[in-house]
Amino acid sequence: MLSVPSLPLIGVTACHQEGEDHSTQRVSEKYVTCVPEPTGGLPLIIPALEEGQLDLDSLVAHLDGLLLTGSPSNVEPHHFNGPESVEGTQHDPRRDGVTLPLIRKAIEAGVPVLGICRGIQEMNVALGGTLHQRIFDFDDTFDHRMRRDVEFDRKYRPAHEIRMTSGGLLARIAGSETALVNSLHAQGIDKPGENVVVEAVAPDGIVEAISMPSAKAFVLGVQWHPEWPRPIEGINRKIFEAFGEACRAHLRARLGLADAAE
Template sequence: MARSKVGIIGNSYLINDQYPVHAGGTMNSEAIAEVAGCMPLMIPSDPRFVTVGELLESFDGFLLTGGRPNVHPHEYGEAETEAHGAFDRARDAIALPLIRACVDRGQPFLGICRGFQEVNVAMGGTLHPEIRDLPGRMNHRMPPDGTLEEKFALRHTVRFNPGGVFHRLFGAEEVMTNTLHGQGIKRPGARVVVDGQAPDGTPEAVYIKDAPGFTMSVQWHPEWGAASDPVSRPLFEAFGDAVRAWAAGAAQAGLQRSA
């Protein structure tokens, strides 16, 4: 049987500062194919090429990846500053309405890092441009030097709400995660439940209250070593199960319409 299809929301980049591409980390595709058990397909996240309606009908679920560009602060009613960093306005134009549509339809998505932040903004929340500048907060950014193994190494705990969605999934109230982000949630959006926090209070795990589908999103990068990591694996497995359930429901609905 054909695998259920997961659309990977990528970012716009320039190769050698001149050749434009849409790209996503290989580890995202590995996690979707090898752990979630679905077919990973890159999406050119630009409204010139695709529409939200087409994406909803073409894919069974979506992976909202991390990436260097940040959500533009105009999307949450704030002025752009130097601290907000680089942007990908084309991705904003696709990802934010796509998230809202998935929440309404019950179509599954998994948000990672920037994707986690997109979920909050899509639901009306706001972001801090630089977590490390806040009193009492740690530096959550990627270490500037070292190997990939060193940059993606586990660096702090995340504690979940007792009995919450993430606690039930992982079977633990506290897990170790990596951390490679500069921005973070300032004000949670409507129905955004902060279900896990870093030791300094930074939100690290959220879901959408009363949403009919899978909406779990994390601020860390579970795609790194997803097949062997005891936290990453159950997250991607649960996402894959949700994607297959959606695909089965959509197929059944199609059979009923054609009968």
């Protein structure tokens, strides 16, 4: 007799990297380890394979959640009709080819989605929005990029405050309307996608969180890195816990146990 799974299966997106001999699929361990705790799920790494090598419909049918990770690479600008990137900008066309349609399919299927850093940018582009490619070139914003002149842990230090939309999803999760967050990004959201709602902004107006209230399930993207440092505390922990709760609800519904206790 098959046992009923008690933990939701949560897909974690990986990046493709060319090697001298073999290509690799890479995902920072910090994104994988935040799935068992505090999210409360089983992680499944989703490789950034060439188009047609992954049956995304079958994948979505087995997932209870989708975690879109951060990355040194940026979404290729042709996906949002942006100008060509500055020379030297890192891109990952295989990841774009997997994540952008996967996001749309997951949301349509009612699979909970949480996007982090590059992940929020992918979400916005997948839903028809656009991106600023180089925030640090603006005269009226501060530099949101990762500090490279400090030790590792200080790169993830609280960098600025965010102000959350009153009554929004993030404010309800946080139980407040302000929080201090880290900042390690060069790109940011320009125009929100279709049915995308801004959930938080930085003091300089840069979008720090988005949601999609019209979606069938939990959809949230944050521009900072809630997965680090450890232990995950405060608003960051609350985000993963809310995501996990939505993933468990999806698991119960997928198994026909929607009315069963967790």
